[in-house]
Amino acid sequence: MHSDKIAVLYGGLSSERDVSIKTGNGIYNALLRKGFKNSFLLDVDWSLPEKLIKHKPDFCYIALHGRYGEDGTVQGLLEYMRIPYNGPGVTASAISFDKVITKKILKSVNIPTADYFEYKNEQSSPFYPCVVKPAREGSTIGVTIVYEDKEFIPAIEDAKKYDNKIIVERFIKGKELTISIIDDLVLPIIWIKPKKGFYDYTSKYTKGMTEYLFETGLNAKEEEMVKKVAKDAYEVVGCEGASRVDIIYDGDIPNVLEINTLPGMTETSLLPNAAAKYGIAYDELVEMLYFKGKNRYE
Numbered sequence: 001m002h003s004d005k006i007a008v009l010y011g012g013l014s015s016e017r018d019v020s021i022k023t024g025n026g027i028y029n030a031l032l033r034k035g036f037k038n039s040f041l042l043d044v045d046w047s048l049p050e051k052l053i054k055h056k057p058d059f060c061y062i063a064l065h066g067r068y069g070e071d072g073t074v075q076g077l078l079e080y081m082r083i084p085y086n087g088p089g090v091t092a093s094a095i096s097f098d099k100v101i102t103k104k105i106l107k108s109v110n111i112p113t114a115d116y117f118e119y120k121n122e123q124s125s126p127f128y129p130c131v132v133k134p135a136r137e138g139s140t141i142g143v144t145i146v147y148e149d150k151e152f153i154p155a156i157e158d159a160k161k162y163d164n165k166i167i168v169e170r171f172i173k174g175k176e177l178t179i180s181i182i183d184d185l186v187l188p189i190i191w192i193k194p195k196k197g198f199y200d201y202t203s204k205y206t207k208g209m210t211e212y213l214f215e216t217g218l219n220a221k222e223e224e225m226v227k228k229v230a231k232d233a234y235e236v237v238g239c240e241g242a243s244r245v246d247i248i249y250d251g252d253i254p255n256v257l258e259i260n261t262l263p264g265m266t267e268t269s270l271l272p273n274a275a276a277k278y279g280i281a282y283d284e285l286v287e288m289l290y291f292k293g294k295n296r297y298e
Contacts, residue, residue: 004038004059005039006059007040011064012045014068030287042057059293061086061290061293062075062086065264071094086290103167116168119156133169134160134165142158142161142163176248179231179245181244182289189227226247237259271285
């Protein structure tokens with residue numbers, strides 16, 4: 001039995017609230033099974049500071065996704081209140097959540113990533129096909145693959161429903177790979193293979209719509225190259241604890257798509273799947289991430 005009072009921050013204010021609730025419940029139940037009997041769920045809203053003052057947790061297990069959770073804001077609040085928490089800190093969270101800033105940093109140190117521009121002033125795209133997406137959203141929300149000019153502005157308008165900052169990337173055809181990293185531990189690569197179309201919100205959260213394969217078809221040299229690019233991206237933005245790097249591999253170059261600083265933690269999510277393949281069961285993973293964050297201020 002552990003004495004620490006652990007608040008599992010879940011729900012939240014973003015468009016990914018439903019996913020966060022599943023993640024939070026998974027973490028909470030794992031903590032109970034591991035003997036953390038003083039754990040409790042805390043639904044995050046605008047009154048979070050008052051709730052934290054009232055409950056006085058010893059540790060906050062962040063199970064949030066998207067805006068006001070994954071973007072450094074909650075991390076900043078917890079830093080200010082000196083409450084330890086899991087995952088990357090304020091800077092790495094804020095950088096990784098903004099795809100434009102992430103791209104600038106990756107490009108500056110020659111980590112491969114698709115050509116892009118930030119959409120402004122009604123310009124057209126210099127490359128087709130291209131991918132239009134909100135710069136600060138997750139779960140493939142508001143993302144459109146655009147094949148010709150007439151589809152471009154409608155895609156921009158759709159992305160603007162979710163963010164006023166829009167990124168347009170050159171579309172790269174290839175295998176979508178995801179690499180979960182916990183500090184120096186790079187977990188097995190997963191090939192994300194949607195059964196039709198691309199890996200959108202429906203493919204991501206509808207059972208049976210996507211295959212997740214450890215048989216990636218990569219040879220040993222390719223696997224090593226993909227893992228190195230993922231680890232370089234993780235390190236350059238300053239990640240710590242568990243994060244996930246998504247890559248598109250065209251058979252030549254592994255291009256970084258994005259960095260997820262609070263990956264999903266349902267029992268069927270990609271990070272727990274990769275950990276299980278490596279030999280770390282779900283409950284052990286939850287406990288491991290708690291211990292990694294517990295001594296943040298020491």
